Amino acid sequence: MTEKGTVLLSITGFPADDWMAALTAAAPDRRIVSEPDGPEDASIRYAVVWKPEPDVLSRLPNLQAIFSVGAGVDHVFAAGEPPAVPIVRAVSWDLTMRMSEYVVWRVLDHHRSGAAYRQRQANRIWEEELNQPAASDVTVGIMGLGELGTDAAGKLANLGFRVTGWSRSAKTVDNVTCHHGEDGLKTFLSDLDILVVLLPLTKATRHIVDGDLFAKMKERGPLGAPILINAGRGGLQDEAAILTALDAGRLGAASLDVFETEPLPANSPLWSHPKVTVTPHAAAISVPAELVPPMVRQMDAHEAGEPLSDTVDPTRRY
Template identity: 50%
Template sequence: MSLLLAIQGWDRSAWADRLRRLAPDRTIRVWPDDEDLAGIRYALCWKPPEGLLARLPDLEVIFSLGAGVDALLGDPELPGKPLVRIVDPDLTGRMTEWVVLQVLMHHRMQRRYDESQRAKQWAPLDQPPAAAVGVGIMGLGVLGRAAAKALRSLGFKVSGWSASPKEIPDIACFHGTDGLVPFLTETDILVVLLPLTPDTEAMIDYGLLSGLRRTNHMGGAVLINAGRGRLQVEEDILRALADGILAAASLDVFAEEPLPPSSPFWTHQKVTVTPHVAADSDPDTICREILRQIANYEAGRPLENVVDRQRGY
């Protein structure tokens, strides 16, 4: 009953220690320390090297340790075994916190008050109600739905866009190519929580940003992206900021991570950068969830949150 941890960019030993503590009856093996790949039924992965999973002769299920699975789907040798993504209330709650934090920061013009504080200026600004502000959520999966409901509870006029039709109470839902323009025209603050697929890669470009509503108290539209870095065309974001299409941006994800020191985002006065931490989840919670899924699978019950490889999520 061996489990393989195949992780790059995180502390492998810490994850292995957690699993051994939570599942003392199972054999926990860690790539690249364990060279014998026979007998491994389950692979727990975060950005494993291409081709590794294809070398596991007894593999039955692949688990992603994060919400995104684009790195796994990008492996041309990925075995045709069930691929399970994490859907975790803790992760969802943290993402909702981050999105609400960024929306409120821009709506309440906190960065301008920060400038006033540094200049020792007492400079109140006109503040419209949340109901006057259109917040558009791109991506209406578990994360997008939770963020939309939280923002609606604060009074914002919330709408959503997704590739396929969705229905959420009190949220105006748009979908597909025909729904994109009307969605953008009533959006002052755009929140991007899309999965990364061939259809969504580089979707957040200058043309899309140009469709956002710009007549508001913030001085222009605002972009908030906590989905994936490759959803956005970073040169186009900078151009939109320079042209006044965007008044500000909050970015948690980037095409290259860690964000290189040479990136203009670091020092841009209109950009808030966070280091891909919007939805950091508790590793113990993730491990417990995966072990629960494994126990259900071994008892003959169906796996949950299996990725549709055609859709990419």
């Protein structure tokens, strides 16, 4: 019987104990290590990572696949050019549902004037209800139609919103008007009341959410000025441009779960801005018990000669 490959768990930024426990439980017949046995450990076949130590992966001569514990993989490339092996994105029903819950929550909160009603409650103000447009009068645009964006778009459409989507390449999603490419971006932005950003972070998308993008959006709609929701990556947004657009009334409000620097510095004006809702990169947490078993099944299938699924396009890096 062929010995099963060793798994390296390389996680920085948060404790890895739960991931180690989940890997040990799901793969009792594999050796799980938190660091290589020397700089060129030939026993390691797989790496499960989040913001791995710089260049640790490139020194492993027999590495066969890299598994990200999150849906995004930009953190893998940020640690240095990875070896030319498949990179597998985290895809699970649990992760997808958590992101859709977040997107629906923030869209509904903005749609139903949640911030205004909370302020009235704090000041003990009882007045007649605020103007409330129907969901069918509000257009929500999803920027990024991968696994997460497609699911969120479908759930918003089921609630009655007019839903549009944009992606780099052409996509077809039921009940969603889809646009793609540079030509489609202007059309996509021109009719939005709420913009939801779920793009991967690449060289092409860094700071894509900027003043030029806001200028392409319509000025007013049933909710007033357009609203921004970013639960993708902090590097997608130009935070100075967001603050400028909010102060100028170009944006009506923003819900931000991700930031250029994390944790968000205590002196960031985003914390106290009256039009901003901050959540601490908590839109869709990765749960080890949900994500590790599919990883191990993929490792076993790979060693049986089957192809890996949910792999990253190395040229697009997502």
